[in-house]
Amino acid sequence: MPGSTYGNRFKITTWGESHGKAVGVVIDGCPAGLPLCEEDIQKFLDRRKPGQNKYATPRREDDQAEILSGIFQGQTTGTPISLLVWNKTARSQDYSKIASYYRPGHADYTFDEKYGFRDYRGGGRTSGRETIGRVAAGAIASKLLEQLGIRLCAYTKSIGNVSVDEKHMDFDEISKNPLYMPDHDAAVRAQVLLDGAMARKDSVGGIIECQITGLFPGIGEPVFDKLDACLARAMLSIGAVKGFEIGEGFRAAGMFGSENNDGFIVKNGEIAKRTNHSGGVLGGLSDGAPVIFRVAVKPTPSIAASQTTVNKNMEEIPIEITGRHDPVIVPRAVVVVEAMAALTVADLLLENMSARLDRILDFYSRNL
Template sequence: MSGSILGDIFKISTWGESHGKGLGVVVDGCPAGVEISEEDIQKDLDRRKPGQSPFTTPRKEGDKIEILSGVFQGRTTGAPISMIIFNKNQKSKDYSALKDVYRPAQSDYSYDLKYGFRDHRGSGRASGRETAARVAAGAIARKILAALNVKITAYTSSIGPIKADPKNYNEDYIMNNFLYMPDPVALEKAEEYLRNLIADNNSSGGTIECTVKNIPEGLGDPVFDKCEALLARAIMSIGAVKGVEFGRGFKAAEMTGYEHNDFYRYNEGEINKVTNNAGGTLGGITDGSDILLKAAVKPTPSIEKTQQAVNKSGENIDLSIHGRHDPVIVPRAVVVVEAMVALTLVDLLLKNMTSRIEYIKNVYKK
């Protein structure tokens, strides 16, 4: 099974399964001298871990990170950084009745088609639990970006039909509620909506918006390695994400060129855009304005509400999935989106250092 490696210079490789002994990640290509600790990484993992609210799976996992290599006396050494999270609260027997069932909207059927065999315990590598390893690696990438004053902020912009109103946006409020919504009014409505779905044994999807501020210009390359193309790949690799847009996104299809074009103005000797409909890139290259993206997250497929399914014996069955599952994935995916954005941008930053001869001279000329 390939496909577990991301990046060209700042490269990560995740491993492990939801119900195995543990999961982890190896980070290769991290510059030496980055200040990092297990406590720094744990802060992000705590935002993703289960069992923290009425709107997450009750599975109790501390998600305690252990750094095995690549860090000495609180700084990265330049060697590969290996990290591990041990699974402590897996209940594989919850899945024993599902080993011969193809659950709707899950990877069961496609995995059997491809590999002829699968780990039915919590979906194995297809489990959302794999994203804990990404978040651990992303915490290191965020440290590098912080050294350049780059700030990544993601939040829940909608739960089902309930949308956060930009007029009520309060960044400080994001980290003070279980759903990571920036709008107190929308939060109250979203909580009520989710409570009703839970009572009906159902689940919800939603959207996550992410803003990147102070990103340097010049990141990304024409054609296949456009900045937004690589970001889209990274975000779409999150199992629950079904769509990504940048700037005005799909709304651009309804606009005229005059409405969508970002006009330029000189301001104190600098070129500025009047608007940011493009979402921070031009020709696939960052222009110094904020990167704006949105990810669409599907509803949790594991629900107790009776669904139509089939089994390996070729029988049509009625399926009700019991166990510990999130009624909504969105809040726990917020930090995962931030991690994937950070990992992609750090890799692009390192690649961009060789785009001009003067950049190389700045490093090596004495």
């Protein structure tokens, strides 16, 4: 199955299905000497773990990461790092009925058309559980970036029609509410909205925003591997994501050039920008300002409300989906967005090391 590998220099391959024995990832290209232990990875996995509150699927999994290779005496060795997480509480019988019909909003129909066969248990390879491998790898990429002073912070910008008030954003609040919103009042209103949707056996979507700070200018490859293009590809590879924008995004289409352009200034003896409408990217390369982007996450397609669909006998039938599902995907997807951003930046950082001859000569000068 092509399409399970991401990255060029910092490369990951995820594997496993929702109801298989385990899910995991192989990371190749991580430099040797990075301090790393399972606890570093667990901090990230715990943020996407199911069953943490009433707004997440009640499926209970420990999601404990096991490192199988690539680490010795608490440091990366430069060889491939293999990680796995066991699936312990899969209930495949909950999905036996859907083998004969196609769920609205899922990949059931398209997988049957492509492969002539599909693993219908919990969505198989298309399940959100596949993102465990991404998050585990993203934890390693994030630790690598921290060595360079580069930090990422993703959070819920909106749930349904309830949005964070940018004037009252408090990043300390993100971990204090179950929706990962940096605005206490907005989180309270969003929970009321979700409670109403759950009572109607429905689901809700939302928007996740991510900020990358400390990224120095020039990261990204012009033309096809621009920083923003690579981020867009990474984000749209997440199953529930249906849209991407960076900086002003779609609002830029309604602005004048005089409004959208970021004027340059000298600040503390360095070139800086007066504003950041570009979202930290110019010409596909980082410009030194914070990289700020947003993704749109669709409502969970598995809902208990009555729907209509078609079965393999070409009959239209009513369905009510059973099993354990998230009424909103957004909060658990926050760390997935952060992880994919970290993987993208780490990959482009390593790619950038060969961009200038003077820096190559400086690196190898001790051998000249």
